Every structure is written in structure tokens, then in C-alpha cells.
Amino acid sequence: MKKFWQLLFFKVKCRLKSEASTSYLNYGWWVVEPILHMAAFYFVFAVLMNGGTENFVVFLLCGLIPWLWFNKSVSNATASIRGGYSIMMQTRVPISLFPAEIVTQDLVKQLLVFVLLLLFLLAYGTTPNIHWLALIPLILVQLALVLAVSFLVAMLEPFLPDLRYLVQTGLMLMMFGSGIFYTYDLILPEHRGMFFLNPMANLIKNYREVLMYQHWPDWIALANIFLFSIVVLGLCVLFLQKQRTTYVRLVLET
Amino acid sequence: MQATAISVQNLGISYRKRLSLRRSEPHVVLSDVSFDLLKGETLGIIGRNGAGKSTLLRILAGILKPNRGKIAWQVQTVSLLSLNLGLDPNLSGVDNAILSALLLGFDRRQAEQSLPEIIEFSELGKAAYEPVRTYSSGMNARLGFSIAIYLQPDVLLIDEILGVGDVEFQKKSSQALQKKIYSDQTVVLVSHNATQVESLCDRVVWIEDGKAMAVGVTGEVLEQYEKCILGKR
Numbered sequence: 399m400k401k402f403w404q405l406l407f408f409k410v411k412c413r414l415k416s417e418a419s420t421s422y423l424n425y426g427w428w429v430v431e432p433i434l435h436m437a438a439f440y441f442v443f444a445v446l447m448n449g450g451t452e453n454f455v456v457f458l459l460c461g462l463i464p465w466l467w468f469n470k471s472v473s474n475a476t477a478s479i480r481g482g483y484s485i486m487m488q489t490r491v492p493i494s495l496f497p498a499e500i501v502t503q504d505l506v507k508q509l510l511v512f513v514l515l516l517l518f519l520l521a522y523g524t525t526p527n528i529h530w531l532a533l534i535p536l537i538l539v540q541l542a543l544v545l546a547v548s549f550l551v552a553m554l555e556p557f558l559p560d561l562r563y564l565v566q567t568g569l570m571l572m573m574f575g576s577g578i579f580y581t582y583d584l585i586l587p588e589h590r591g592m593f594f595l596n597p598m599a600n601l602i603k604n605y606r607e608v609l610m611y612q613h614w615p616d617w618i619a620l621a622n623i624f625l626f627s628i629v630v631l632g633l634c635v636l637f638l639q640k641q642r643t644t645y646v647r648l649v650l651e652t
Numbered sequence: 653m654q655a656t657a658i659s660v661q662n663l664g665i666s667y668r669k670r671l672s673l674r675r676s677e678p679h680v681v682l683s684d685v686s687f688d689l690l691k692g693e694t695l696g697i698i699g700r701n702g703a704g705k706s707t708l709l710r711i712l713a714g715i716l717k718p719n720r721g722k723i724a725w726q727v728q729t730v731s732l733l734s735l736n737l738g739l740d741p742n743l744s745g746v747d748n749a750i751l752s753a754l755l756l757g758f759d760r761r762q763a764e765q766s767l768p769e770i771i772e773f774s775e776l777g778k779a780a781y782e783p784v785r786t787y788s789s790g791m792n793a794r795l796g797f798s799i800a801i802y803l804q805p806d807v808l809l810i811d812e813i814l815g816v817g818d819v820e821f822q823k824k825s826s827q828a829l830q831k832k833i834y835s836d837q838t839v840v841l842v843s844h845n846a847t848q849v850e851s852l853c854d855r856v857v858w859i860e861d862g863k864a865m866a867v868g869v870t871g872e873v874l875e876q877y878e879k880c881i882l883g884k885r
Binding site for chain 1 (some may be wrong): 667668669670710713714716717731732734740741743747750751752755756757758759760783807
């Protein structure tokens with residue numbers, strides 16, 4: 399167990415280092431890239447359109463930033479086991495390493511993006527308040543969800559290589575169903591139950607409650623998402639552990 | 653009588669070759685291989701290209717599971733050493749060395765302890781802190797070999813690792829390997845080079861057409877192997 403964590407953290411450190419070394423700005427991109435993203439949205443929605451609703455840029459970013467995290471990690475993790483081919487053929491590493499390193503790598507960069515989001519909120523005139531503390535459990539719950547979904551798709555992909563296309567389509571559908579560009583008030587009341595079954599819609603609503611409206615999040619919903627994610631994640635890890643040689647074969651044969 | 657480290661009985665492995673969506677045919681790599689690896693010995697595996705030698709090493713390392721037959725390990729750690737395990741061209745030699753050690757199942761402390769020896773043996777000097785992409789192929793091979801030789805598993809599986817780098821390093825590396833072999837290290841060595849096998853191995857397994865044609869003392873098996881190869885020419 400200890401060895402796995404040491405391996406995971408060193409591998410992630412190496413990946414980040416390696417990735418940074420291939421550009422001139424190096425680690426600077428961790429900050430510049432999200433700032434460019436935010437600037438683009440600011441320009442379109444606050445300058446060009448002059449804000450349909452008040453605070454629309456803030457509203458949008460509070461939904462978009464958590465969504466982009468989920469989207470990025472799940473797409474990156476989909477073919478991660480296949481990507482570990484050369485390592486898998488040479489040593490007996492736990493298969494879980496491959497999705498885990500992708501999610502951890504994205505997490506490191508994402509934490510910085512959340513800091514930038516808070517800075518943006520401050521610059522926009524929001525006063526920091528006690529409710530911002532709820533951001534910590536919110537991020538933890540989302541991490542559990544990201545891990546669970548990433549492991550699930552990564553686990554299935556070697557059996558069904560065509561899953562890659564489905565994942566992309568699925569993510570697109572989920573994006574429209576997560577209320578990033580609109581508030582849940584627009585959903586007909588009788589369909590809201592279904593809307594919030596989408597864990598990302600639920601999380602995004604809670605991010606806004608915390609960051610924009612100075613409310614505490616819906617703790618029960620968060621607990622449900624967390625528990626559900628941990629169970630799925632645990633089952634995936636167990637399966638990957640039991641079926642290690644099956645995966646080596648699958649990756650070798652396709 | 654020496655104790656057995658790994659015993660292999662009637663081992664067979666085949667892969668599924670996908671022909672179309674629903675059709676596939678089996679591709680038999682090994683069909684019937686049996687032998688015992690004894691503790692402390694150096695066992696050579698010879699055979700032509702594509703005979704299934706590397707696949708056999710992967711089974712011994714526990715990476716692949718055979719379709720048929722039995723394999724029993726009486727040891728804790730078995731490591732398959734190869735020259736470029738996870739070498740990332742953008743990282744320094746030092747980072748790559750630690751990463752390889754961790755991937756092979758050693759912990760961080762063990763990896764860092766053997767680091768000075770690895771760097772010294774590889775003769776990379778300051779270059780060890782430069783990215784591997786700036787290395788020549790000889791430097792690359794030297795790094796790979798040094799990583800492999802300084803980690804100490806119970807059983808060492810070596811796949812065509814010799815003959816790397818310039819002449820001088822070749823000499824140094826076979827000496828290092830010899831030293832390792834004469835110490836109580838259990839080694840399985842895959843090689844094309846009959847001279848090398850003759851000088852390093854106690855016993856040899858000869859694999860042909862997926863079967864173990866002969867298992868025994870190095871001189872005898874090599875003689876049969878060479879006769880067969882010459883006969884077919």
C-alpha cells in the first residue's frame with residue numbers, strides 16, 4: 399500500500415515535470431491557461447453581451463470550472479489503461495495506477511484553478527465569507543465522483559475499445575444536463591428530481607450556493623454523492639486488482 | 653539438492669488474434685514447457701527469434717497468466733529487468749532511475765539508497781541530471797543497465813540485456829553480471845549469444861516451436877541446439 403502511494407506520487411510528479419518541460423512557459427501554463435479561459439468568457443459575456451443576468455460571468459464560471467475538471471479527467475482517463483501498455487508488459491504494477499495518475503495529475507492543476515476562481519470572485523467585488531469554507535468538502539466530494547467515473551470508464555475501455563466515442567458523446571449530453579449555462583429554476587418543477595440525479599448538476603448548484611449566494615451546501619446531497627462514488631470506486635479498484643492479468647492480455651490482444 | 657525457486661509444469665499460452673468483430677483465432681506461443689528453476693542457479697533460455705522466450709519470462713515474472721499448465725513460486729520478488737522501463741525522455745537520468753525502481757516494486761528509500769551506485773556505475777556523471785532525450789544511445793543503454801543491475805530481487809529475469817554500450821562498458825557490464833551470478837542470485841537469462849550463455853549459465857532450457865526441446869547442463873543443450881540450427885540451414 400505504502401509503495402503504491404509512493405509510486406503514484408512520484409509518477410505524477412514526473413508526469414507534471416515532463417509535461418512542463420516541453421513548453422517555454424513551463425509551469426506558467428498552469429496559471430495562464432485558466433486565466434485565458436476566464437478572460438475569454440469575461441470578454442464574451444460581460445463585455446460583448448453586457449451580461450444578460452447580473453453577475454452572469456460569475457454564475458458561468460462557478461458552473462464551468464467544476465464541469466471542465468470532470469470533463470477533462472474522465473476523457474483523459476478513458477484510455478489510460480491502454481496507455482500503460484509498455485509498463486504493464488514489463489512489470490507487475492497495479493492496474494489502478496494508470497487511471498489514478500491521470501486523475502491526480504489533473505487534480506493538482508485544478509486546485510490552482512479554484513484559487514484563481516476565488517481571486518476572480520474577489521476582483522469582481524464578492525466579499526470572502528465563512529461559507530467559502532464549504533468549498534473544501536465540495537471539492538473532496540467532486541474528487542470522489544471524478545475518481546469513480548474515471549475508474550469506471552477506464553475499467554471498461556479495454557473490453558470495449560469503442561467506448562471512447564460513447565464517453566465523448568455521454569460527456570456532451572451530461573454537460574447540457576448539468577445547468578452550466580442556465581439555472582435549475584428553468585427546469586420544470588416536475589422534472590427537477592430527475593435533473594438533480596445528475597451528480598454534476600447537483601454539485602454545480604451547490605458550488606453556486608456557496609460561492610455566490612452565501613449559503614451552506616445541501617449536505618445530504620453531498621453525502622449521497624460521496625457515498626455512491628466511494629462504493630463505485632472501491633468496486634472498480636477491487637476488480638482491477640483481481641483481474642490484473644486479464645487486463646495485460648486484453649491490452650496485448652487488441 | 654538445491655531448493656526450487658520457481659517450478660513450471662506443462663506450461664502453455666496462446667493469444668487471441670482478432671480477425672474481425674466476431675471471429676478470432678488462437679495464436680499459440682508456448683504449448684508445452686516444463687522445468688524447475690533452482691535457488692542460486694543461473695538458467696539460460698535459448699531459442700530462435702519468436703520462439704516465445706520473452707513471453708516465458710513474462711509468465712515467470714507473473715505479468716502474464718498461462719492458459720494451461722502450472723507455475724509455482726517459492727520466492728517473494730521476481731523482477732523482469734529490461735533496458736528502458738518507463739524511460740521518459742523529458743526527465744533526467746536520476747528521475748528515471750527512481751521511477752524504474754518504484755515501478756519494479758522497490759520503495760522510495762531503497763531506490764534512493766542505490767542511486768549513487770547507479771550513477772557511478774553508469775559513468776554518466778553530471779549528465780545524470782540532464783534530460784534523457786539528450787543522451788546518446790550508448791548512454792541510454794548504460795543507464796538502463798545500471799538501474800537493472802543495482803536492484804536486488806530474489807529472482808532476476810534478464811531479457812537480452814548484454815552487449816550494450818561501447819566495448820569498454822560491455823566488458824564492465826558482463827563483469828558486473830558475472831559478479832551478480834556468482835553471488836547467490838537466482839537468474840534467468842534470455843540470450844541469442846551462445847558464448848555468453850556458455851560462460852554465464854549453469855543450465856539451459858532450449859525452446860523451439862513452443863516446446864521445451866531440452867533442459868539440462870549448458871554444454872549438452874547448447875550442442876544439441878547448434879546441431880539443430882546447422883542441420884536446418
